[in-house]
Amino acid sequence: MKREHRSLGLRIGLCVAAAWVLSGCDKIEPGAFTAVEKAPFTPTQTAMATVAEADQWYEAVGTVRPKTETRIEARVTGQVLDVHVSPGDQVPKGTLLVSLDSRQMTSRMEQAKQALKTAEAGREQARHTLEAARAGFKEAQANFNRVKSYFQSQAATAQDLEQAESIFRQAEAGVNRAEEGLAAASAGILQARAVVNESAILIEYARILAPEDGVVLKRFVEPGDLALPGKPLVALRTSGALRLEAYVREGLITRVMPGTSLEVDIDTLDLQVAASVEEIVPYADPNSRTFLVKAAMPPVEGLYPGMFGKLRIPVGRQRIVTVPESAVRRVGQLELVQVKVGDGWQTRHVKTGARIGDAVEILSGLDGTETIGWEVADNG
Template sequence: MATPLTELRQARSKRFLLIAAAVGIALLAFAILAIQPGRIEPGLLGEKIDHIPNRPLAVVLSETLPIRREVIGSIQSRVPIEAASRIAARITEIEVRAGDRVKRGQVLVKLDAAELRAQVAQAEGQLAAAQGELSRATADEKRFSALFTRGSVTASEHDAAEAAYRGAGGRVAQADAAVAAARAGLEYATVLSPVDGMVVERLAEPGDMAMPGNPLVRLYDESALRVELEVPEDLARSVEPGMPLDVRVDASGASYHTRISEIVPASNPSSRSFIVRAPLPSGEHLQPGMFARATFTVGSETVITVARDAIEEVGQLDTVRVVSKGRIETRMVSLGRRLGDRIEVLAGLQPGDQVILDSVGTAGR
């Protein structure tokens, strides 16, 4: 049976538990009340403010913008040229180096022409002998024709003289062709530039043996440059000949507006891309191999934009103040691309929202 002292202790313990429970409930209610007024809708950062400052307002817009894609490529010559020898001869001199500008007809390479000059002299000697034979045969043919008319020679003798004349004429023609060939070969001993352009690479050195068809000097035509771009295959249906291109060459810092002139139909299986070509102007300090970027429009998209002066920074967050039903809401926003004096809004605003402009808050952005 409990003693009076035990009952007193139990009563005190119950009162303590009741008091502790009441205090806990009170604290919980206070915490709920403290949190409830500050809880905000998604996108809001603080309580709504009733007082609207005297600042200009702007409207959040829904705009249709072109979809621009950037691809990379390089500058190339539309007419790559390899100056080669047409004859087999030893190289005696190469008069150009990589980077040299050359004119059409300028000497690039000289070959050993001693043997060629001897061949020309030999052909010319044979031509002279054939011409002498032709002169004698011509005189014989005229004499035998006169004698045959008077009946002094037989028909067979006349025919033999006429055949000798014709044979001599054929040998003269043959010798004349041999002279032309020998002289052409002598001209081939000097390799000339076929265009106005720039030397990209010399592929031989003096003392080397030049063989027919083997390139000696590689050039490019400065008046026939183009950009070659690697376009991802997912854009195959979006590009077509005549489409405008904006090309930027980082090395020169220059930009060019051109149009697609050629699309290579075969795709590169390793890079999953295909080649697109477009002409570039000449005389712009462009050289084959330079890196280039190109952008073009492949469609359009609808985006939400807001004036940049409406954006305020709160720590690492971008915020705007929105006027809604006569009150102000501070909202956190997610931003995208800068579009001049406006900026793309990815989340936090809707078209038609009115925002407060605050150029002071955006100074230095």
């Protein structure tokens, strides 16, 4: 019996509380919460909500990237001995970036130098051989001519002439062989020099230098890694210029032309900058149906490659309602304004949009005909 009495009393209390709350509230309109202030509200400032025409934007998300990015790759295979730079380092042209193990290349160069010395010695020997062959040829030729003269005057036999001619022909063949030997020795020297030069180039390739002045963006290897041709070692930004690379849906690509000036939002820095469209990749991604657009940006302090940005593309104009931003009171996730109704004031729930100077866009809750009031804190 006591439990029933307590339950009945609780229900009566809830009904009385609900009746008291409802008696202090107006009708709730769809999309906007409206309630009469229980305490008197006296605004220190008032203003009319404003209706205006404003541009409507499509925001294409993108990434800030360097205009010129160079990826330094190895030309030879070798173990990384040391990486001399770190991301963020300023490097002038010719700065040593990465050192590779060049011991095998140095050994090959020493072998090539020894081969060159051997080839030069062989050419010198071939030159002496040729000189001796030519001297022997001259002597054999003179003897052959003398015997031939004797034979014509019948002072020498046919056998003497035949023997002198044989010696002459052998001396002539010896000269030809000596000339071929000298030519081969000279070719060997050229080949050995080419190997020496090639070895010197390979040793130079083991020292990876900066091709231009720039800033180190990223290092892809550490000491002990194996460098291979085609494998990037270091990424450099070789100029200070940056640009936003954003993906624009295909329905809006006709509004974005090379040379067009557009705004870029950088949320991290809370700023907008003007950018000029430099390039549109003439190929739509079949999955997202978007085009890659590259827009050049001016130098901005604190802006770095990899940061998030939005390319704002105008798509038309729309009617918007604005109020002074200071008139909007925020309580947790609620946004409230005081609206004059008759001789009193109501608290109305609104939803805000973009800021426009000292004003803020009202997406819902007002139609632009209201008088708004708010209190200004007294700092004195």
